[in-house]
Amino acid sequence: MLGMYWNVIIIVCLGLAGVFGDKIIDGKEAAPHSRPYMAFLDISSKFYKDFCGGSLIRPDVILTAAHCKGKSITVILGAHYLSQNDKSKQVIPVQEMIPHEEYDDETYKNDIMLLKLKYNATITKEVRTISLPHRNEYFEAGTTCWVAGWGLNATDGPGSDVLREVKVKIQRHCDSSSQICARGTGRKGTCTGDSGGPLVCQGRSKIPTATGIVSYANSESCEEPDRSNVYIKVSAYLKWIKSQIDDRTST
Template sequence: MLLVDWVAITAVCVGIAGVSGDKIIDGTEAKAHSRPYMAYLEIHINNKIYCYGGTLIHPEFILSAAHCQGESIMALLGAHDLSKRNRSWQVIPVMDILPHENYNNATQANDIMLLKLKRTARITNEVQTISIAKSNEVFKIDTLCSVAGWGTTVTKGPISHVLREVDGKIQANCPSDSQICARGPGSKGTCNGDSGSPLICSDSKNSPRAVGLVSYRDRKTCEDVHRRNVYTKVSAYQDWIENKIKSLSSD
C-alpha cells in the first residue's frame, strides 16, 4: 500500500503497550531535514498500523529495533511534517525484514533489525545515510547525545506529525554491555512511537554517529522521572550489520 493519506494514517497509528516502544518527551521540534538519515516506518500487524523510527545507514538498508518487525513495512524517507506531502519524500516498501537471529521478545536482548529496501534510496539534501558507531569507539558516561522521532509527547497521546528531538546524556548501570541508557533531566527522553529511532552522538572528530536504537523503558509512563530509556548498543552489532549488508546488497 502506498502512503496515500498521511493525515489519516498518522491519526490511527498505535503504539505497542507496556515497556516496549518510546516517544519524545519534553523535547522540541527539529529543524526541517536537519536529520536526513531519519526514516518513518509504517508497520502492518494483524490489520493494525504501528508507527516507528529507523535510520538510513546504506542506500538500501534501514536500521531499526527488532521489536518493530511486522507482516509488512513501508518506509518514508525525507520527511519532516507527516501531514504535508513534500517533494523530498521517498516512499519505499521494505523487501526483507531481518531481525537479529537471537532477539528475545521477553527481555529485549538483541533488539536490532535491518530492513532491506525494495529499491535503492536516492541520496539528496533531505535523504542521506549516517555512519554507525564502530566496535572500537567508546562513548563515555555523561556524553551528550540526542534522539529524534515522531512518537507521542505524552504517554497515551497521538504521535507527533513533526519530527521532534531531545538531548540526553549516556548514563551508567545499563542492563547489559550490548545496551546503552541515556536520557535528559526531568522527564526529557523517549516514549511510545520512537522505537527504532537512533541515539546520535559525536565521535572524536565531532562527526555524528548512530550509537543506539530506542528499545524500551523500564517504567510504565514516559513521564516517570526515575525511568531508564534503554537503547540497543549499535557498536556491539557492527559485524552482524556489516555481514548482512555485504551478503544482501546489490553493490
C-alpha cells in the same frame, strides 16, 4: 490519489498508541531536515497498524529495533511534517525484514533489525545516510547525545506530526556489552513510536553516528522523572550488520 492515501495512513498511525517502544517527551521540534537519516516506519500486522523510527545506513538499508517487526513495513524518508506531501518525501516499501536471529521479545536482548528496501533511496539534501560507530567507540557517562522521532508526546497522548528531538546524557548504571542507557533531565526522553530510532552521539571523529537504537524504557510511564531509556549498543553488532549486508547486494 497517492498523497490522499498516505494522509489517511498517517492519521491512523498517529491515532494509535501501539505496543512498540518509546516517544519524545518534553523535547522540541527539530529544525526541518536537520536529521536527514531519520526514517518513519509504517508497520502493518494482522490485527493492527503501528509505527516506529529507524535510520538510513545505506541507500537500501534501514537500521531499527527487532520489536518493530510486522507483516509488512513501508518506510518514509525525507519527512518533517508527516501529514504534508513535501517533494522531499520518499516512500519505499520494505523488501525484507532481517531481525537478529537471537532476539528475545521478553528481555529485548539483541533488539536489532535491518530492513532491506525494495529499491534504493535517492540521496538528496533531505535524505542522507548516517555513519555507524567504530567497533571500540566508548562514551563517558555524561556524554551528550540526541534522539528524535514522531512518537507520542505523553504516555496516553497523540503521536507527533512533526519530527521532534531531545538531548540526553549517557548513563553507566545499566551499561553492558550490548546495551547502553541514556536519559534527559526531568521528564525528557523517548516514548511509544520512537522505538528503532537512533541514539546519535559524536565520537572522536566529531561525526554524528548511530550509536544506539531506541529499545525500551525502565518505567511504564513516559513522564516518570529521571528515568533512563535503554538503547541497543550498535558497536556490539557491527560484525552482524556487515555480514547481513554483505549477504544482500544493493539493488
